[in-house]
C-alpha cells in the first residue's frame with residue numbers, strides 16, 4: 265500500500281541538528297540550528313519565565329481546551345509586545361490575533377488563510393530565506409517566487425535590486441519580510457530602507473507578511489519591531505508571524521502568534537473568525553502551558569522588566585561572540601574578508617563558505633553549520649570560539 269512513498273531526505277536544519285547529537289566526538293560544536301545558548305553552552309531557563317511557571321504550579325487546576333484562537337491574556341500581551349501597547353491599530357481594535365504552534369504554526373495558519381482568501385496571489389520570499397518558508401507556503405498551495413536580497417559582495421542587502429523586483433509585482437501579491445535578524449544572512453534593512461519599502465508596497469497594493477522569530481536579538485525588543493509598527497501606521501495590510509521560542513527560551517512549548525492588521529474592528533472580527541475556522545481544521549486549539557508563561561511574564565510589570573533585562577544580556581552576549589569571532593578570525597586569516605560579521609546582526613551570519621568547506625568543517629573539525637554557510641553565533645562561547653575560528657581558518661585557506 266505504501267510502496268510508492270519516497271524516503272524523506274531530511275530537513276537542512278533539523279536533521280543536521282539530529283546528526284550533531286548523534287556525533288560521538290566530544291569536541292563538537294553545534295552552530296547549525298538557531299538556538300540561543302548561554303556562556304556555559306546551555307540553553308537557559310529564563311528567570312522571569314521560571315518564576316511565572318512556579319506560580320502557575322501553585323494554582324494547578326483542571327485542563328480544559330483553550331479556545332481555538334488561544335489564551336486571551338497571551339493574545340493581548342503578545343500583540344502589545346509586537347506593536348507597542350499604544351499603537352493606533354491596537355487602540356482601534358483592528359488586529360485579529362491568534363495563538364499558534366510557534367512561529368512555524370503562525371506561518372502555516374497565515375498561509376492557509378491567504379490561499380483561501382487570495383487564491384490568485386503569489387508570495388515572494390527573499391533570496392535566500394529560511395528554507396522552511398518554501399516548504400510552508402508551497403505546501404499551502406501558494407506559488408512562491410524569489411526577490412533579490414543578499415549581496416554577497418558587501419554582505420548586506422541589495423536594496424535597489426529588491427525594490428526593482430517588488431515594484432513589478434501585481435497588486436495583491438504577498439511579500440514575506442523578516443522583521444529583524446534576517447535568517448539566514450543576518451543582513452537587515454535600515455530604518456530608511458523600511459520606510460522606502462513601505463511607500464512602494466502601499467503604492468503597489470502589496471500585502472506584507474512579516475516573520476519575526478528573533479524579536480529582541482537584533483537592536484532590542486522595541487527597535488526590532490520598528491518595520492511592523494511603521495507599516496501598520498502607514499495603513500499597509502499586513503500579517504505578522506511571531507515566535508517566543510528564542511526570546512523566552514521556550515522552544516519545545518511551541519508558542520507563537522499570528523496577528524493580522526485590518527482596516528477596522530469589524531473586519532478584524534471577521535478575519536479572526538476565519539482564522540479560528542482554519543485552526544479548527546488543522547489542530548482545533550493550541551496548547552496551554554507556554555502561552556500562560558508568556559502571558560504571566562508580559563502581564564506583570566515586574567516580571568516583564570526582569571525578562572527584558574535578561575533578554576538584553578542575551579542579545580549583548582551574541583553581539584560579543586560575533587565581535588570575538590571576527591577578532592580571532594582576523595588574526596588567523598588577515599587576508600580574508602570577514603567584515604560581513606560586523607555588518608550583520610542577530611543570531612546568524614552568512615559566512616560565504618561553500619558546501620564543500622562546510623562539510624569539511626563538520627567532518628574534519630566537528631563544527632556544524634548548515635550547508636548554506638549560515639552560522640549561528642548564539643551558540644558560540646568563550647570555550648568554543650577559538651576552536652571554531654581555527655577550524656574556519658583551516659577550511660578557508
Ligand code: LMR
Nearest residue numbers: 277296297298299394447
Ligand atoms: C533555525 O532557523 O535554525 C530555527 O528557526 C529553527 C528551525 O526551525 O529551523
